[in-house]
Amino acid sequence: MSSTFADRLLGRVRLGGLLALAAPLLAIVFAALVTSIVLVLTGSPPLGTLALLVDYGSQPRTIVMIVNLATTYYISALAVAIGFRMNLFNIGVDGQYRLAALIAAAVGGALVLPAPLHILVIVLVAVAVGGLWASLAGLLKVTRGVSEVISTIMLNAIATGFGAWLLTTDRLAVAVSGSNNIGTKPIPPSGQFPGFSLVPGTQAKVFGFVVIAVVLGVAYHVLFNRTRFGFDMRATGQSEAAAVASGVNVKKMVLVSMILSGAVAGLVGMPQLLGASYSYSLDFPTGLGFTGIAIALLGRNNPVGIAIGALLWSFLDNSSDILDLEGIPKEIVIIMQGTIVLSVIIAYELVHRYRLAAEQRRVSRELSTAAPAPEGAGV
């Protein structure tokens, strides 16, 4: 029944019964407490601040924005979570999605194809680029034993440089007329992913990609819980030695899961690219890969948990502007996000320890009431 901190951190050890409920509740209470203290110290009323956020966040247009950004965050967190399941820390999601989005945008802008095919080609290019870029880190790990943490961070920097080299008017970019911005040639309507008018009261549309995100979430669940491959992955993640003993090719699993993580990372930029901007330009959102790490931790690698985490994160990001308007520094939202992640980690760890201690007490009680154990068996 022993588990490492990493196991518990990544949600590989399940809690049962009331304890499963206690951990998130504890996390919410703790996060609320810390945030309230910070707000009071900076002279803003905690409840008033929350009211502002909720009020602004529940307007139809803001809801659409929250769902749209959460879609992006969700895919990013899934990409990270795939690695986590295997004990791989793919810090490189950021570089993978940026490079994938850039090249996919350039391909999409250059092609003329009928509608569904056009979108499919763009998405496949993005998946391929993301997977290829991540495979570099995977190959380095299985052939040379390079830690994927180091190699993916470095590959992020290389992706930035490579992307900047590609995104010049000599290569993939065109100048946006009359602007200081440059970007890839805009993707024609046939390559744009249509959105839905899901929320009444606003003309803003929810990204069509939200469907893909849901499908990905289901696929993630099925893959890890219902397939041999997923079992091998989880086994490798929990104990490499045991996995080898039961005939799993660990090197292959590392490489495959790294590529899989990168392929999903390649999709991270797609909601934005195919649903809103249609071009990869200088102001394409950055840092989504790092947000994904936080959300994967927050959601404890569980597809539903990640969805809740992504929505919460997106809600805070999108509602924060109203705070500035009312004279409350919007940076408070960043503090909230950090606090929430820490709270979740601490709360789960506390509950796990509580459970462990309770179990030990129970076992020792049973042992002491039963016949005295033979000597030397108490180790």
Added chain:
Amino acid sequence: MLRTHASKLAATTAVGAMLMALAACGGDSGSSAATPAASGASSAAPEGAKVGLAYDIGGRGDQSFNDAAAAGLDKAKNELGLAEPKELEAGNGETGAQKEQRLRLLAQSGYNPVIAVGFAYSEAIKKVAAEFPDTKFAIVDDAAEGPNISNLVFAEHEGSFLVGAAAALKTKKDHIGFVGGVQVPLIKKFELGYTKGAQSVKPDIKIDVKYLSQPPDFGGFNDPAKGKTAAEGMFDSGADVVYQAAGGSGGGVFEAAKAANGLAIGVDSDQALTADESVRGVIFTSMLKKVDVAVFDFLKSFADNTVKAGATTYDLKAGGVDYSTTGGQVDDIKAKLDEYKQKIIDGEITVPAE
């Protein structure tokens, strides 16, 4: 402000029940929560225009580009009797939709005119301006078109030409340098003007060029340590004058110039007045990009009801860009520089922008 307090509280109760219970336990935090922070929205009736201003990353306090816009706003507030303006800031790595929402928030909260600082707002302002046809919008550094959008654009290459000429006149080793913040088209305009200016004085002059970061990493605008390293490299390899167009990283360039007994050229504001006091001596001139003047002019035209849509180019002729003379270190070459300036104004010299 868009809903009643009652529904606001109802929403809070539903979602924040946990927090409320907690705040009650926390004692004084419960009582301070009694006044929602919505008071600012229902402030006293404004006397003048309610200006909404959306900054790019960095916001007020970056000692550079955003601060110049803030200076223009402050001046207008004092001189034109504006109502309390509202200033919002961009976050790092946000999406276009978030920029759009920021402008929309300002417009729908009744702020008019709305000013967007930086080309990143290009797409956002087009959409939001179309939604609010009765609100006047202005954008700095971008040519986004719309019937109610005024564009405040600058001829940075012309001003950079002059400081390039100044650098070439001042150098003793015929070797100068340029440190750019981020390798984007806007900063390349600075580089190109500087290069042309220097070459027009000394055609064979050696010019080192270094950008601190590549997009989408915009950190090069806010990393003095990187600026210092880059400039040190140039001084070590024999340059004696370095021009920085690197926003907040410029401070590092000045430090390197001081350590190497070299000279430096500031950017955007008159940095011999705004930079850290210990390094002001090495800044012999600055390329002035008068964002403050542009913002003030726009607000004045709004007050006078003479706002015109479309581009207003702040070039040498309009006094929108210039070189600074603070400290008297350019007194010996001022006549020559003014000669170049006149030639550009008269069209005898055309400085290419790209």
